[in-house]
Amino acid sequence: MPVEPLSRPRIVAAAIDLIEREGADAISMRRIAADLGVGVMSLYNHVPNKATLLDAVAETVLSGIEFTDDPDADWTDRVRMQARAFRQIAHHYPRCTMVVVSRQLQSPAGMLPVERALATLRSVGFDGEEAVRILRMFIAYIVGSLLREVGVTPTFAPVHHSQVDIEKVDPVLFPETRSLAVELGACDHEAEFEFGMELLIQAIAGRLAGRGR
């Protein structure tokens, strides 16, 4: 039986699968090869080294983003949709998120979202420099949010939902932290993300209005 021949996409897929099953730390060339039922060194016929394999993982994950842009919609809705699409990767590939954000890559997969966002911002009336700045700000916010989301479940450890043991914090040194312990302990990532995003949209909308005068 001719098993599917080894190929770069198959290797990348196996890597993603392994990361999602056992976490980013568990990944190794030997484990990937074993999962594929193949010798370790065979991988190197298709991938130059581990680092570029991880780059390929990031690129593949990123290219899985589904952008459904409606040019007729309100521009704020278009921004919302694009930001949410980006965040979706954290749900589809939670364990891969750290790999993606910790590795800046220069490829069409990373450029397409950029192109879409710039087009949207420019169509609203922002000039080039502003569009780039606003985009960078959005990306920083989204990346930071994703890091928080995945950071809270590094290994899907026992729930441990409160970051800090309430009893342990000194009420005189940290009065606010103490009194807000319950709010700090719980975190509805979805709501949190939407809250910040709305604030950002509102801020750039204000900037747009102030610019029109």
Added chain:
Amino acid sequence: MPVEPLSRPRIVAAAIDLIEREGADAISMRRIAADLGVGVMSLYNHVPNKATLLDAVAETVLSGIEFTDDPDADWTDRVRMQARAFRQIAHHYPRCTMVVVSRQLQSPAGMLPVERALATLRSVGFDGEEAVRILRMFIAYIVGSLLREVGVTPTFAPVHHSQVDIEKVDPVLFPETRSLAVELGACDHEAEFEFGMELLIQAIAGRLAGRGR
């Protein structure tokens, strides 16, 4: 001559030093021990394992933040100062930044900035829930910004200041990216950070005003 006895702070300092000199990837218990002129296993008398050593690194770096809070200043200035203080770590310890943000820790070092920020926000009039949300948004933005700043110099590689080879991008597929290549290539991190921060402050100021009516 009685060389300074081995101790946890000395080990942590050596680790930070090593990371700053050779990058986060170069760190290993053997290298740290060698730098200290000491056997590898001696480290384990003061540190249970590598993971908690890195936690200690993060905590030490974080506790180096200098907060100079002026309770009489305008609250927007106080927020500005706290955000900038946080970002300072990326300048003092550029190579350590990734270690810090990729590791959520629960310790006074991580809690003090939180306490300060919450106190500031509450003093302005935000209720607990809002203060936590706003703080989380700010942290997400700052962390994302720091990641961008350190990501651009992963190994202090040859300048390589333009993320993408302008010639390589297809002008029909990526018209905006192409026409904004120069803006995308250059990035004044300081200005970029300030821009986003001002937008955020403006946004929450607007929220505060709207809340007062």
Added chain:
DNA sequence: GCGTGGCACGTACGGTGTACGTCCGTCAAT
């Protein structure tokens, strides 16, 4: 004097990424 406990250290084991050489199946040119 004599335990005793902390600390530095060496050795060893199982893991990692990957350089290198070898083997074999396929295909082109003779």
Added chain:
DNA sequence: ATTGACGGACGTACACCGTACGTGCCACGC
């Protein structure tokens, strides 16, 4: 049909990693 080249799968080997474990030293309380 024979030969030659070549690409891909694979095994071996090396340097390095984190760390469990045992050994020896030295300063201390009794």
